[in-house]
Each structure stands twice: as structure tokens, then as C-alpha cells.
Amino acid sequence: MPPLPAPVTPPLPYTPDYPIRTERLDLRPVIHDDFAAIHAYQRRPEVCRYLYWGPLDEAGSRASVTAKTTRTVLRESGDVLQLAVVVRESGTLVGDVTFVWNSRTHRQGGIGYVFHPDHAGHGYATEASRALLKLGFEELHLHRIQAELDGRNTASARLLERLGMRREGHLRENQFLDGEWADEVVYAMLAREWRAQQEERAQREERAGQEERARQR
Numbered sequence: 001m002p003p004l005p006a007p008v009t010p011p012l013p014y015t016p017d018y019p020i021r022t023e024r025l026d027l028r029p030v031i032h033d034d035f036a037a038i039h040a041y042q043r044r045p046e047v048c049r050y051l052y053w054g055p056l057d058e059a060g061s062r063a064s065v066t067a068k069t070t071r072t073v074l075r076e077s078g079d080v081l082q083l084a085v086v087v088r089e090s091g092t093l094v095g096d097v098t099f100v101w102n103s104r105t106h107r108q109g110g111i112g113y114v115f116h117p118d119h120a121g122h123g124y125a126t127e128a129s130r131a132l133l134k135l136g137f138e139e140l141h142l143h144r145i146q147a148e149l150d151g152r153n154t155a156s157a158r159l160l161e162r163l164g165m166r167r168e169g170h171l172r173e174n175q176f177l178d179g180e181w182a183d184e185v186v187y188a189m190l191a192r193e194w195r196a197q198q199e200e201r202a203q204r205e206e207r208a209g210q211e212e213r214a215r216q217r
Contacts, residue, residue: 111133150183
């Protein structure tokens with residue numbers, strides 16, 4: 001069998017066309033003026049419960065925001081994008097998301113997200129995370145994108161399952177967080193699974209359009 005053709009990789013350095021727009025959201029670079037909105041959730045213990053950091057005081061959040069402002073371009077494997085998630089209609093910053101370019105050679109990426117709990121229940125985290133999958137698979141032509149989470153974080157697991165990501169691994173007591181051993185769970189999606197998902201969605205939308213046109217006759 002002949003080898004698979006190498007995918008076309010965007011020229012480096014690669015900067016997304018900001019803002020990355022979804023149906024309701026804009027994903028844009030973090031700016032220093034975002035401090036108050038980001039600190040509002042970084043300081044909350046319930047937000048940081050299953051994360052590897054926090055809760056953060058003002059100094060910690062200022063340092064975090066400063067670091068995020070620099071993470072807007074991909075130059076090489078290991079680089080990270082950290083983007084503010086803003087509701088377009090209101091201009092409200094509701095969280096931030098992370099895209100990690102793990103390996104150019106192996107075409108691997110990762111995603112992460114943190115959202116203010118006051119804005120839960122609207123599907124913002126799912127919508128923003130789906131935009132990161134699209135970026136990875138359709139812009140960077142990655143083969144595989146994964147997400148890691150604390151095994152106790154069932155809400156995050158449900159989000160990844162809504163995205164269509166597959167639970168691939170459960171690592172028992174492999175991290176020490178907040179004075180106790182915790183499990184880590186790995187979810188992932190392959191490029192061909194993403195393509196199949198998009199084709200299925202397009203077919204559903206086409207059927208819905210046909211049914212609507214039939215009702216209007």
C-alpha cells in the first residue's frame with residue numbers, strides 16, 4: 001500500500017483569523033483589560049477544583065492574563081493558543097479556551113477550557129470547544145486531538161462526549177491534587193471521526209431544509 005500523502009500544513013508562524021467566530025461567540029486574543037472578567041472565575045474554588053492550578057489571587061490572575069496575551073501564534077510544536085470567549089451579542093467574556101499544538105510531526109493537538117459558572121447552561125463551552133476542534137482538523141490538518149481531565153470531573157466528561165470525543169483512557173491515581181491522589185481520564189477524536197461528524201450534520205441540516213420546504217408548499 002502506498003504511503004498516505006502528507007497533509008498541507010499552513011505556513012509558519014500560523015495566526016488564526018481573529019476573531020474565530022461561531023454562531024454566538026467570538027474567540028479572540030486575551031488583552032490586559034480582561035483581567036477583571038478572568039479573575040472573577042479564576043479566584044473561585046469551585047472553578048479550580050479539578051484543575052492543576054488555583055484558585056488565584058489578584059497577583060496570580062494578573063500573571064495569568066499577561067501570559068495569555070502572548071499566546072496567540074503557533075510557531076512550533078508545543079506552542080499554545082489561549083483565547084478569550086466573548087458572547088457577541090452582549091460583549092460579555094464568559095471564559096477562556098486553550099489549544100495546544102502538541103506535535104507537528106505526529107499531527108497531534110489538545111484542547112482545554114475554563115468558564116465562569118454564572119454562564120453555565122447555555123452551551124458556550126461546547127460551542128467554543130467545537131471551534132477549537134475545527135481549527136485543529138480543518139486549518140492545521142491534525143490527525144488527533146485529545147483532552148485530559150480529572151476523573152471526578154463528570155461535567156467536563158459530558159461536554160467532551162457532546163463534542164463526539166471518545167473516552168480512550170483512565171489512568172488510576174496518576175496525579176496528586178489538593179492533598180489526594182486523583183485519576184486522570186483521556187478523551188480524543190481522530191480527523192476521520194470529525195469529518196464523519198460534519199458530514200452527518202450536513203445531511204441532517206439538508207433533510208431538515210427539505211422538510212421545511214415541503215411544509216411551505
